[in-house]
Amino acid sequence: MNHWIMIPVILPLLLGAVLAWLSDERATLQRRLSLAGSLALLAVSLLLMQTANQEQVQIYSLGNWSAPFGIVLVLDRLSALMVLTTAVLAALVNGYACAGDDKRGRYFHALFQFQIAGICGAFLTGDLFNLFVFFEILLIASYALLLHGGGSQRLRSAVHYVVLNLVGSTLFLLGAGLVYGISGTLNMADIARFVQQAEGDSLYLMHAAGWILILVFGLKAALLPLHFWLPRAYASATAPVAALFAVMTKVGLYAILRFVTLIYAAEADAASAFDLDLLFAIALLTLLLGALGAFAADTLHSMLAWLVLVSVGTLLAGISLASEQSIAASLYYLLHSTWGIAGMFLLADLIARQRGKLAARLRTGPPLLTPARLGALFFVGAIATAGLPPFSGFIGKLSLLQSASGPYAAWLWPALLLAGFVVIVALSRAGSQLFWQQGSPLPEPVEPLQPVRFATALLLTGSAVLLLVAAGPVLDYCLTTAQQLLQPELYLKQLEGG
Incomplete structure (x- = not known):
């Protein structure tokens, strides 16, 4: 067994426990340990990516107990890609937080590692059960991180976030219990095999359980109509927390993708009743709602929070099409949207720090201290986020549009293009108000632009350029990943030790 598979879980858990034990007087040591852990996770994720790209699906059975009794971790191209996405984001966001934002809460670094x-x-x-366990670990940490920095607005957002996710956790247990009661297992490979062979009432109950779990994952991903917690939560969070949360919705989408391609695989006769058209319709509605929300937003942070919904709808549209090309396009767009939106949240914080009491409100304000650097970065980020050429957002959206055919193309093209136009208008208006329509200078001095903060925002926002330059190999990897996902029989054989 490849023991490196355990490191992305064990390393931050142990490091989080150590960081929680350290006192406030050792803040410098906390930062060094946290940054070292994030960089080590990045190195391990690159190793796992290389391993997954060269070999078949790898299984790590904890305690050497085989399924369905043992707990297993699975390394394939998709899981390696998602871990790498998280590791890159964590390393850069952690660097931004160490520039001073981590001081606003005692246990920031410990909670960061736990999440x-x-x-x-x-x-x-x-x-499936351990998916629930890891969901709860990241959610408990996110509850506290959402409160990082204090304030009544963050408290209200955290209360709504906690209540809704408690409901989601209850439904998760209900769905998992129903699956176990019918199939006698919670191992995803065993569940998939059972669904392929189930008939009659057992099959209908498995589909009912599946839709309950899809509902839970939809809540985590903030799909319409379960989206209302996200704009307020993301807009009120501090910059590094909001940037880290850019990957949170992808956890729910990842779980939906696993269900679509493994447990309820499209080519399995038993899954014919699991209709993906409903998910496609929800995706388009979420996409359009996010664009309208961004257009109506009155602060830069709120607008970016709504743009997260645009990315969620776009990704779900590709997943619900369930073809090699659409899934590959979605995975490429996932990289773009996760890193790009995270960088924009950090950039919004840098802009707000130079506007005094007006902060990130989209109103005519004082001239910025460093308008050229911030304006250029905002320009690149806005073009990439809106999906305009030549950056990675355009490549991802174009690939997704090309993957649709027939009636799906007739719905996807106008929805995606209309949403893109609305987003362009919203970002253009925001840029004009922030950088062009300027009033009197502030009477008091503003905080200068810190090089570390600007560098991390630049790297995340500039990932649109990196993904453009490396579009060929990245898209090839995403296509190979999609092909692996759509061959669940190979996945099941590995998981079952066949």
């Missing part, structure tokens, strides 16, 4: 452990565990687990 990374939960996210990576959710991407690697091959067991």
Whole structure:
């Protein structure tokens, strides 16, 4: 067995426990340990990516107990890609937080590491119950991180977030219990095999359980009509927390993708009743709602929160088409949207720091201290986020549009193009108000632009350029990943030790 598969879970868990034990007087040591852990996770994720790209699906059975009794972690191309996405995001966001934002809460670094452990565990687990466990780890950490920095607005957002996710956790247990009661297992491979062979009432109950779990994953991903917690939560969070949360919705989408391509695989006769058209319709509605929300937003942070919904709808549209090309396009767009939106949240914080009491409100304000650098970065980020050429957002959306055919293309093209136009208008208006329509200078001095903060925002926002330059090999990897996902029989054989 490849023991490196355990590291993305074990490392942040142990490091989080150590960081929680350290006192406030050792803040410098906390930062060094947290950054070292994030960089180590990045190195391990690159190793796992290389391993997954060269070999078949790898299974790690904890305690050497085989399924369905043992807990298994699974490394394939998809899980390796998601862990790498998280590791890159964590390293850069952690660097931004160490420039001073981490001082606003005593246990920031410990909670940060616990959340990374939960996210990576959710991407690697091959067991439904442990997916629930890792969901709870990342959610508990996110509850506290959402309160980082204090304030009544963050408290209200956190209360709504906690209540809704408690309901989601209850439904998750209900769905998992129903699956176990029918199939006698919670191992995803065993569940998939059972669904392929089930008939009559057992099949109908498995589909009912599946839709309950899809509902839970939809809540985590903030799909319409379960989206209302996200704009307020993301807009009120501090910059590094909001940037880290850019990957949170992808956990729910990842779980939906696993269900669509493994447990309820499209080519399995038993899954014919599991209609993906409903998910496609929800995706388009979420996409359009996010664009309208961004257009109506009155602060830059709120607008970016709504743009997260645009990316969620776009990704779900590709997943619900369930073809090699659409899934590959979605995975490429996932990289773009996760890193790009995270960078925009950091950039929004840098802009707000130079506007005094007006902060990130989209109103005519004072001239910025460093308008050239911030304006150029906002320009690149806005073009990439809106999906205009030549950056990665355009490549991802174009690939997704080309993957649709027939009636799906007739719905996807106008929805995606209309949403893109609305987003362009919203971002153009925001840029004009922030950088062109300027009033009197502030009477008091503003905080200068810190090089570390600007560098991390630049790297995340500039990932659109990197993904453009490396579009060929990245798209090839995404296509190979989609092909692997749509061959569940190979996945099942590996998981079952066949």
